[in-house]
Amino acid sequence: MKKTALVLAAVMATGMILTACGGNKTADAPTTAAGTETTTAAAEGETAAPAEEGGSALDLAVQVGPDPETVDPALNSAVDGANMIIHAFETLMIVDKDNKIVPGQAESYEVSDDGLTYTFHLRKGLKWSDGSPLTANDFVYAWQRLADPNTAAPYAGDMLGYVKGYEEAAEGNLEALGVSAPDDDTFVVELSVPCVYFSKLITHASMVPIQKATVDANGDQWTLTPETYICNGPLKMIEWVPGSHITFAKNENYWNADAVTLNTLKFVLMEDSNASYSAYQTGEVQMIKDVPTEEIPSLKGKEDFHVDPIMGTYYLSFQTEKAPFDNPDVRMALSLAIDRDYVANTVMQGTYSPATNFVGPGLSDAEDGSSFEETTRKNNGGDFFDVANHDADVAKAKELLAKAGYPDGAGFPTVEYMTNDAGYHKPLAEYLQSCWKEALGINMDIKVVEWSTFTPTRRAGDFQMARNGWVYDYDDPSNMLNLMKSTSGNNDGKYNNPEVDKMLDEANSTADVAEHYQKLHDAENMILADAAMAPVAYYNDFYLQDPKLKGTWHSPYGYWYFMYATMD
Structure with missing residues (x-):
């Protein structure tokens, strides 16, 4: 599901059937005499x-x-x-x-x-x-x-x-x-x-x-x-x-x-984190999701400040139907140039974790108690992004941009990055602006859009690059990977790769649990290799209560x- 104020794909025919139903595990249930x-x-x-x-x-x-x-x-x-x-x-x-x-x-x-x-x-x-x-x-x-x-x-x-x-x-x-x-x-x-x-x-x-x-x-x-x-x-x-x-x-x-203990529940509608913080301090609200980033250093360690891991990935969408982002080498160059460790631990002040793949921690794999992320790391090529060796990624990014016809950014058009102004969105945009200029010689304008128009504009594909994110609706990696199906209603970048579609359809149409997960691993590798999007960080929710x-x-x-x- 889209992660807001910070965040499936159409199965077969064409966020719950979200994707095909390959084989996640559910609680065991008794069997009746009739066998059902x-x-x-x-x-x-x-x-x-x-x-x-x-x-x-x-x-x-x-x-x-x-x-x-x-x-x-x-x-x-x-x-x-x-x-x-x-x-x-x-x-x-x-x-x-x-x-x-x-x-x-x-x-x-x-x-x-x-x-x-x-x-x-x-x-x-x-x-x-x-x-x-x-x-x-x-x-x-x-x-x-x-x-x-x-x-x-x-x-x-x-x-x-x-x-x-x-x-x-x-x-x-x-x-x-x-x-x-x-x-x-x-x-x-x-x-x-x-x-x-x-x-x-x-x-x-x-x-x-x-x-x-x-x-x-x-x-x-x-x-x-x-x-x-x-x-x-x-x-x-x-x-x-x-x-x-x-x-x-x-x-x-x-x-x-009879079990409901509330008399009333008032959702106070605020996007400005400073306003929500003020409302919390005065007692107008008893919990806020949007905490000013500048307050986080002073809040860490306090009883009412929480950082909870959630299953989701913050990523960048490219408008893949139009130049220059119809070129996978361009997309990959921009993705590799991002210092994900710096983003998670400095820009986002340690409240997020650096993304090493598209599917992050918390998702199950075929075996009981297994982790999709760990299986990727051990048996499916390892982490796609080596956050400990960013210099090597930058060197590769320069090579790819030159291969695409833009050595050191020469001739590359000024591009636009769309975001909304909440949480870390704008600081991240400013980091990307300086990062891509310094590493690749690319000029980027930042377009800040009100939340009320941000999501519909992005969904319509009316952007060049945009911040994006997805928090899982249930415990199966297909929920994230199906975002990259060409038929997905949530494929904002309009990415279209028939081989990815085929692999996901096969993963989603098998009743064999092991086959389901292996094909999802294969699909993730294809999506990352094609730079369908750029994973940046894994979500945590930080809030005051x-x-x-x-x-x-x-x-x-x-x-x-x-x-x-x-x-x-």
Whole structure:
């Protein structure tokens, strides 16, 4: 998912089916006499409950970013929007504070022997926030809406690409999508190929149910007012003042409302880190995501300052359809010239880690307990970028630029780098400007764009170079690598390599776990060798949180969960 105020690809046919379902591991589940896999609350984890008991209802204020581009689950692709959506909506299965998959709207499900049919049994008596019944047909509608080409959902192919009939649905025949509701409490999904980590994909925020009545009545405006933003999660919207705040309150119609400890949750909308820091210091908010970089040295070691590793990569996108970035030698030259150790430890003050590959730490490989990153290092060519030997990379960069026809930058046009002004984005841009001038003789202009227009401009490909980033939606490297598929709705640089597409399709269509991961390793090597983008650093989230605030958790995917918060 896009990392904002700092951050899949369409599978087969063409951010949860994000990519093909090769083979990640899920929790073991018992087998019934009929031979089908059955997952219940007891099998995958207990029903979600407050992280800590006790305390009275809390009115909490937090800052996780500016105005979201959207809070429509089908249209959102940014972490800030998702942080709001996960409080207002709930998927069939959810991820708990221990990063385990537990029942959400579904109390159990079965998987057929061939792995192609998932049957979900919804909890009895589910309701929307307006008190009306929520049924399996609401999931059918939501998934069809996600596939609908008129919705233009960035995650459509990623989430649904291996659901039977997706190709037809993506062309407008929504009834062809392999989802059905035999009765109000049963939701059935038919896949075109087995996906052994499908239970992870359905936890993605785009896979929630949507109330058809409110969309029919309000069209694209349904998310903009509390009266029309009908939801099914722990909280419901009660106020949205653009540029100021979005406030949610406890949803009494949520099936597990008794566990929700919040009275209200106010998202204070700020992009300026100095403003958010001031709000934290005065007690206006109890947690902020955007901390001024100049304050970090004085904050390190304090009880309320946190640096949490999250699974994601900060990278640079090149507009690969237009010169000079249609030349892989040019892209590689600029990428190799970046001193990633300096960026992570000086520009970003040690709050990030230098990127040595595209897929970073935290991702699993084929064997239980194995690491994709470590397997790359040991068995698949090692680290692509040698951060300890940057001088050699710079020498290679000079050779490649000369090979491309621009010795010492002679004749190379002045290029433009687009970013937004939050966190380390602008300091990084200024570093790149000086780095490429000094090392390669390249002149670069910096274009700073307001967040409200930055993402749509980048998604449209209306840039030469732009900062980018992705935080994983689930534990499988395909989630990152599929960004480079030519058909991905999140391929902002419009990178197109048929061999990469083929390798990813093969990785995503095998049910063999080892083959799935090996082909992902091969795809990563191809992507890096072609300089499809330039990995810069691996994400950490650094933030301030009142030490008295308990019961919250921060997932490795960059989400904050506040619905069970208490205050000492």
